[in-house]
Amino acid sequence: MEAHKLRNPNKEDSELLVKLNALKAKHMKGALVPSSASASTKEEEARADLISHYVLRLAYCRTAELRKWFLAQECEMFRLKFSKYEAAEHEAFLAVHAPQYKAVDSAEFESVRDDVYKVMHSCLESKDIIQRTMAAPHFYKVAWTRVPELVSQRRVLLRRGFAYVSREALAPLVVAEFRASVSKGLSDMARRWRQMFPAEEEQRLQPLVASLANRSLVADYSGVATKYGDVSAASLQQLSARHFPLCMGHLMTQLHAEKHLRHGGRQQLGLFLKGIGLPMEEALLFWRSEFAPRTPNDQFDKQYAYNIRHNYGREGKRTDYTAHKCTTIVCFSGGPGDHHGCPYRRLDETQLRQALGRLKCEDRKIEEAVAKAREGHYQLACASAFEGIHRVPEMDVGVSAPLQYYTESRRIHAEREATAAQGAGAAAAGAGAGAAAGTGPGAAGAGAGGSGAGDAAMEAAPAGGATPGAPTPPQRGLKRGPEGAPLGSTPGAGR
Amino acid sequence: MADTGKRQRVDQDGADVPAAPKISVQEAMPQYYAKLFPCQHLAKWLAYGNDSKHAQADAHFFNRREFCFTLPGDIFVRYQAFKDAAALQEAIQRRCPAKIDIGPVYSASPADRHKFGAAFQPVERELVFDIDLTDYDDVRTCGSGGHICARCWPLMAVAVKIIDQGLREEFGFQHILWVYSGRRGVHCWVCDPSARQLPDEARGAIANWFAVYKGHEEGKAKIGLVGTTKHPAVERAAGILREAWVETILPAQRLLEDGPACEALLRYLPDEGLVAAVREQWKKDSRKRNMTADVNISRWRSLEAVVKAKIGEEKKSKGAANYKALAPLERCLDEIVLAHAYPRLDMEVSKKMNHLLKAPFCVHPATGKVCVPLEPPAVDAFDPDAVPTVGSLLGELQAAAAAREAEGGDAKPPSEPWRETAMAEAVASFERCLLAGLAGANREELAQRTRVAVAVGQMGVDF
Numbered sequence: 001m002e003a004h005k006l007r008n009p010n011k012e013d014s015e016l017l018v019k020l021n022a023l024k025a026k027h028m029k030g031a032l033v034p035s036s037a038s039a040s041t042k043e044e045e046a047r048a049d050l051i052s053h054y055v056l057r058l059a060y061c062r063t064a065e066l067r068k069w070f071l072a073q074e075c076e077m078f079r080l081k082f083s084k085y086e087a088a089e090h091e092a093f094l095a096v097h098a099p100q101y102k103a104v105d106s107a108e109f110e111s112v113r114d115d116v117y118k119v120m121h122s123c124l125e126s127k128d129i130i131q132r133t134m135a136a137p138h139f140y141k142v143a144w145t146r147v148p149e150l151v152s153q154r155r156v157l158l159r160r161g162f163a164y165v166s167r168e169a170l171a172p173l174v175v176a177e178f179r180a181s182v183s184k185g186l187s188d189m190a191r192r193w194r195q196m197f198p199a200e201e202e203q204r205l206q207p208l209v210a211s212l213a214n215r216s217l218v219a220d221y222s223g224v225a226t227k228y229g230d231v232s233a234a235s236l237q238q239l240s241a242r243h244f245p246l247c248m249g250h251l252m253t254q255l256h257a258e259k260h261l262r263h264g265g266r267q268q269l270g271l272f273l274k275g276i277g278l279p280m281e282e283a284l285l286f287w288r289s290e291f292a293p294r295t296p297n298d299q300f301d302k303q304y305a306y307n308i309r310h311n312y313g314r315e316g317k318r319t320d321y322t323a324h325k326c327t328t329i330v331c332f333s334g335g336p337g338d339h340h341g342c343p344y345r346r347l348d349e350t351q352l353r354q355a356l357g358r359l360k361c362e363d364r365k366i367e368e369a370v371a372k373a374r375e376g377h378y379q380l381a382c383a384s385a386f387e388g389i390h391r392v393p394e395m396d397v398g399v400s401a402p403l404q405y406y407t408e409s410r411r412i413h414a415e416r417e418a419t420a421a422q423g424a425g426a427a428a429a430g431a432g433a434g435a436a437a438g439t440g441p442g443a444a445g446a447g448a449g450g451s452g453a454g455d456a457a458m459e460a461a462p463a464g465g466a467t468p469g470a471p472t473p474p475q476r477g478l479k480r481g482p483e484g485a486p487l488g489s490t491p492g493a494g495r
Numbered sequence: 496m497a498d499t500g501k502r503q504r505v506d507q508d509g510a511d512v513p514a515a516p517k518i519s520v521q522e523a524m525p526q527y528y529a530k531l532f533p534c535q536h537l538a539k540w541l542a543y544g545n546d547s548k549h550a551q552a553d554a555h556f557f558n559r560r561e562f563c564f565t566l567p568g569d570i571f572v573r574y575q576a577f578k579d580a581a582a583l584q585e586a587i588q589r590r591c592p593a594k595i596d597i598g599p600v601y602s603a604s605p606a607d608r609h610k611f612g613a614a615f616q617p618v619e620r621e622l623v624f625d626i627d628l629t630d631y632d633d634v635r636t637c638g639s640g641g642h643i644c645a646r647c648w649p650l651m652a653v654a655v656k657i658i659d660q661g662l663r664e665e666f667g668f669q670h671i672l673w674v675y676s677g678r679r680g681v682h683c684w685v686c687d688p689s690a691r692q693l694p695d696e697a698r699g700a701i702a703n704w705f706a707v708y709k710g711h712e713e714g715k716a717k718i719g720l721v722g723t724t725k726h727p728a729v730e731r732a733a734g735i736l737r738e739a740w741v742e743t744i745l746p747a748q749r750l751l752e753d754g755p756a757c758e759a760l761l762r763y764l765p766d767e768g769l770v771a772a773v774r775e776q777w778k779k780d781s782r783k784r785n786m787t788a789d790v791n792i793s794r795w796r797s798l799e800a801v802v803k804a805k806i807g808e809e810k811k812s813k814g815a816a817n818y819k820a821l822a823p824l825e826r827c828l829d830e831i832v833l834a835h836a837y838p839r840l841d842m843e844v845s846k847k848m849n850h851l852l853k854a855p856f857c858v859h860p861a862t863g864k865v866c867v868p869l870e871p872p873a874v875d876a877f878d879p880d881a882v883p884t885v886g887s888l889l890g891e892l893q894a895a896a897a898a899r900e901a902e903g904g905d906a907k908p909p910s911e912p913w914r915e916t917a918m919a920e921a922v923a924s925f926e927r928c929l930l931a932g933l934a935g936a937n938r939e940e941l942a943q944r945t946r947v948a949v950a951v952g953q954m955g956v957d958f
Contacts, residue, residue, distance in 0.1 A: 064613065121724035144666065145693065148700035154726050158704075161667025161689075302569045333710030333717070335839070336633040348713035 057182075061190040071186065075179050082171050094170070104139040104164060112157060112164055113137075119157045138167040147173055231278045233286035239276075242413065245382060245405035246343045246355060247329055248272050254339040259294035264332060264340035266304070268324055270311050275323035275403045280312040325401040326379050344373040344381040361388035520863040521567055521593065523885045528588050530912040531888050533856055533922045538580030540686070540929060541597070544937025546579070551944040559618075561598030561605045563851050564590055573598075573851075574605035593860045596851035600691075617848040622668075622690040622698060624705075625844040625852065626654050627680035633711070634835045636748050636756050641861070643679040643879045649743035651681055652874045654838035657732045658683060658705060659871040665728055666701065670936060672929045673869040675882060677859025681869060682852055686933060688940045695848055702845040707732065708837045715762060716834035723825050732837065733829050740832050741792055743875070750835065751794040763831045764802070765823035773801050802828055855925065858885045867921040868928050883917040891916040 053074070060070035082093075109116075116139070120130045144163045150156040157164045165173060231239065240252040251269040255261045261269065266287075273283060287308060288300050295304070306315055313320040332341035343355065349370055356366045365388025372381035382399040386392075390412055399405050538557065539546070545556035562575040562583070572590075577583040587595065599617035601608070608615040628647055632639040637646040655673055662668045662685060670686040693701075707729055709717040725733060750756045761770050776797045806824050844850050857866045863884040869877055895915040899906045913919060 115727045118724050118727050118730070122722060122726040122729070124722050144700075145689075145697045148697045151697075152700040152703040154704055154728065157727065158665040159667075160664065333712075335630050336711050338710075346712055 057186060057189055058193070061186045061193060067183070067186045067190070071179060071183055074182055075175050078178050079171055079175050082174060093174070104137075104141045106137075108141075109137050109139055112159065115157050116164055116166075119155070123153075123155050133166050140165050140167070140170075140173075142173065146176055148176070231273070231276050231282070233278070233282040233289070236273070236278070236286060241359075243406050243409040245399065245402045246359070246385060247341070247382075248402055248406075249359065250343045250347075250355060251339055255290050259291060262334075262338050262340075264334055264338050266307065267311070268329060268332070268340040270308060271321055271323040272402050272406075274311060274321075276406055280309065280314065283308055283312070323401070323403050326382070326399060329402070330378050342378045342382075344369070344378040345376075349374070356385055356388070359385070359389050361385055362391070364388070518886070518889075520858060520860055520885055523863070523889055524591050524593070524858065525588070526889060527858060527885045528591060530892060531885075531916065531918050532584075532587065533911075533913060533918065533925070534584040534587065535580050535911075536922055536925060536930065537854060537856065538583055540925075540933065543686075543688075543691075543933070544941055547937075547941075549941045551941045551948065555604070556600065558604050559600045559602070561601060561851075562854075563596040563598060564592035565594035565596070566590060567593050574608060576605045595854045595857050597854045598851050599849050619691045620848040622685040622693055622701065623844055623850070623852045624658060624683035624685075624702075625676070625680065625841040626651065626658075626683075626838055627676075627841060629679060630839040630841070633759070634716070634748070634750075634756070636750065636754070641679050645878060645880065646747040648877065648879055649739060649747050649875070650836060651879075652877070653736055653739045653744070653836055655681060655683075655869065655871055655874045656735055657838055658840075660731065660735070661705060661728060664731075665704075670929060670932050672855070672925070673871060673874070674855045674866050675864075675869055675877070675879065676853065677857065677864045677866045678862050682855075682866075684852075684855075684929075686929065688936060693848075695846060698848065699846045702840060702842045704728070705838065705840055706842060707833060708839050714759075718830050718833045718837070720826050720830055720833070723822050725829070729833075733833060736832050736836050737829075740836060741795060744836050745791045745795055746789050748835075749791055751791040751798075760831060760835070763834060764827055769802065769805060769824075772805070773798050776801050799828060856921070865918070865921065868924045870924055870928060883921065888913070888916045888918055 056070060056074075060066040104112075113134075116137075117130070117134060120133065141162050141164055144151055144156075144158055144161055147156060147163050147165060150163065150165065150169060151158065155169065237252070237256075240249050244252065248269055251261060251265050254265070255269070270283065270287070273286070274280075278286070284305060287304060288297065291300055291304065309315045310317075311321050326342070329340070330342045330345055334341055334346075343352065347355065352370055352373065353366055356369060361369070365384050369381040369384040369388065372378075372384055379399050382405065386399065386405060386408070387394065390409060392412065541560055542557045545552045545554065558576050558578045560576060561573065562577065564572045564575060564586075566572060572592075575586065577586060598605075599620035602614060602616050602618050603611045605615075628635065628643055628651065629640060631647065631650055635647045635650065637644055659671060659673065662671055662683075668685050668687045668690055670690075672684040672686065674682045674684070676682050707719055709719055711717065720729075745751065748756070750760055761773065764770050764773065777794055780793060780797055802824060806821065809820050809824065844852065853866065855866050855868060858864070859866070863886055864879075864882050865884065865888070867882050892912060892915065896908065899908070909915060913922065
């Protein structure tokens with residue numbers, strides 16, 4: 001039951017905390033602490049937290065990939081909890097766990113005062129905070145490598161390799177320490193696990209540990225490939241026009257027009273095509289013919305074929321890569337010649353209108369999509385476009401992955417064809433479309449903790465873990481590698 | 496071999512360059528590697544003092560470094576490792592690669608990587624940056640793709656200055672080598688011990704720190720400016736750019752002459768009325784314009800004046816509290832400058848320890864140009880069309896041999912033939928920029944290892 005508290009990585013901060021509590025309540029056997037929590041229940045909670053942390057450490061220590069994912073999730077949790085601390089708690093925590101941060105004395109602070117002020121201003125800190133911080137400055141001077149998060153966002157003053165960090169901006173600093181110690185703990189544990197556990201615990205712990213890491217609450221689209229049969233290079237253009245989301249359709253169009261795509265675009269489209277069931281040979285055929293004649297055959301073999309085989313896990317590291325989700329794609333940026341990334345973010349409004357018009361989207365929905373994109377809700381914009389193109393009513397959760405869009409589109413299409421084939425009247429067809437919109441987003445939206453089918457999938461997952469010792473079969477058709485590590489759903493794919 | 500820009504040469508002493516023999520770059524490479532490639536210097540750098548007799552020197556350090564050869568026909572041969580400079584020189588001469596890339600130092604020799612499995616990991620690597628003019632194609636008017644000329648070099652020059660200053664003043668690095676990449680860009684190698692040991696996360700953080708330009712969105716360059724105050728690091732960069740903008744970039748790129756570049760630039764102004772006002776002012780200027788002044792500069796000055804007048808107007812009419820209208824106005828001038836000239840890094844190269852990067856002193860297979868070091872203080876005067884090429888260097892060798900012949904043929908050629916060519920200046924520059932400073936850092940690093948060893952010994956820990 002401990003396994004499921006941190007599997008929902010695609011949320012905003014505040015939302016995430018709420019979500020975490022909800023998940024916790026659900027999976028921790030109703031450990032919902034009433035508001036009048038006594039000291040003992042708090043202690044109890046901390047104990048449960050501790051146990052779950054260590055159980056998960058065990059489960060996720062076995063491969064570098066798993067460790068990396070687990071580390072990222074635990075750090076995120078820690079960051080959230082730490083940000084809820086109050087000033088006094090911060091101080092107490094620092095004194096105990098991180099005494100190596102030296103405070104900056106007032107003389108030195110004067111020399112950097114102006115620049116510190118500018119940094120805070122440039123980060124759009126509120127006037128209150130700036131005033132409070134500058135009135136009673138408590139700054140710490142640390143090597144910049146300890147605060148990569150702050151450096152990454154340019155939220156700190158750097159002088160000759162040292163970062164001037166205010167007490168308020170401590171969180172990343174402490175998270176870094178936490179990360180280091182958990183990371184070390186994980187690798188220690190991995191070593192010991194290899195050295196001693198398998199022999200003694202083969203029957204008892206081994207299967208449990210192996211299966212823990214394979215559970216997922218997030219919808220997994222790896223089954224898409226098989227559901228509608230394999231896709232061939234020849235059918236791609238047609239499929240693209242009907243079923244591809246704009247990010248992929250746009251790449252297809254650009255590829256066709258320019259006879260070339262840059263690396264980011266090849267990666268985004270290639271992995272998606274793989275996801276919808278394009279076999280590797282067909283993929284090679286497709287790219288080769290699209291790149292011709294601009295890229296002659298032998299040059300294609302030299303420059304591009306390796307990468308395609310690599311994506312299919314046939315070269316180099318031999319990882320079976322999965323298609324990008326929206327969260328990844330939205331974050332892509334690129335130069336003027338790049339076409340990857342989320343079109344709702346990257347195209348300007350005229351281009352976006354044209355592109356959606358070409359897909360025969362309803363005008364009303366085009367405007368809706370453009371408006372949502374303008375506000376920065378790219379995934380909702382995509383959902384609006386989906387509704388407009390497929391003429392279906394509201395799809396209340398946003399699109400979370402191109403593969404989800406594709407699956408939904410294929411399913412609606414298949415249903416409509418079926419009803420048409422039955423020779424049913426226009427009324428039946430309407431009902432079919434309505435039903436499709438009702439159940440569809442729910443089933444696919446399990447990642448967002450949606451309703452209906454999504455919850456059913458969530459409940460199915462913990463069922464196996466309730467009986468320790470019983471080796472659980474891999475859940476929901478996840479592909480498994482030689483050591484039982486998940487190949488299909490790469491941990492950490494969400495972040 | 497075009498000698499038009501010879502006056503500006505920094506890598507040659509201005510002496511007459513003999514006409515180069517007409518052979519292809521690929522044909523010239525065996526001779527280049529045999530006589531001109533300063534392999535000893537490269538190996539000296541990459542050994543970081545571990546080639547000394549010091550008790551703490553790690554004799555296997557150099558051998559754990561990955562080299563990647565690109566053989567003619569784009570065949571990549573990765574995971575090459577060599578025990579010392581002589582072995583490296585021998586392999587280079589034998590295989591005659593079109594390109595040599597330098598990878599990280601691994602936990603074991605790359606030759607034995609299969610033996611170690613997952614334990615074979617990169618452990619150390621210079622922090623590197625790669626800036627390519629290709630990424631500036633939307634803001635340069637003189638050419639695109641692999642093109643480079645004196646008109647777009649100012650963009651590279653400011654990039655070098657901004658990143659170099661940032662690395663030194665903000666991050667405290669000292670041993671920084673800049674190299675012309677042979678065609679259309681520059682590479683940067685930060686070789687401080689602390690830089691070499693940065694984990695990938697910290698490399699990503701540095702790359703982001705410098706990434707003020709964040710790609711393109713809605714047909715405009717995305718510049719991460721918000722509010723009215725800039726981060727001191729961005730302000731420093733903007734200071735360098737503002738100066739270069741009017742002195743070199745604007746006149747060289749002619750961005751404000753009528754055309755698509757000018758239209759694109761005007762789109763950074765926050766409202767249509769302002770654009771109209773600027774055009775109006777330009778029209779007025781053109782009537783009384785004095786023909787000697789550069790139109791780009793005069794138009795820029797007018798644009799600045801119009802925006803500033805508008806700011807004054809807004810402040811007067813609605814007071815300083817009118818933040819919503821004022822902030823974009825106050826930002827827009829800097830935004831234009833940053834969008835057109837702020838360094839555009841290839842982020843992926845910097846983020847990962849195990850990214851390969853072309854070694855200095857390689858020859859670009861298409862241009863024949865040698866990847867020579869650049870010195871940031873002299874970067875403005877650098878002329879990418881005047882760097883030594885494999886052809887020009889071989890010509891100088893021949894000339895030197897002929898001169899000896901003429902003097903009676905008694906004098907012997909030097910043991911390192913490149914000393915008679917323009918390569919000597921490039922190597923001297925390499926020594927000045929990097930090797931001289933590194934010597935001290937290497938000694939300090941070894942001494943630190945001694946201190947650690949002693950401390951461990953005192954603790955009585957027995958490994």
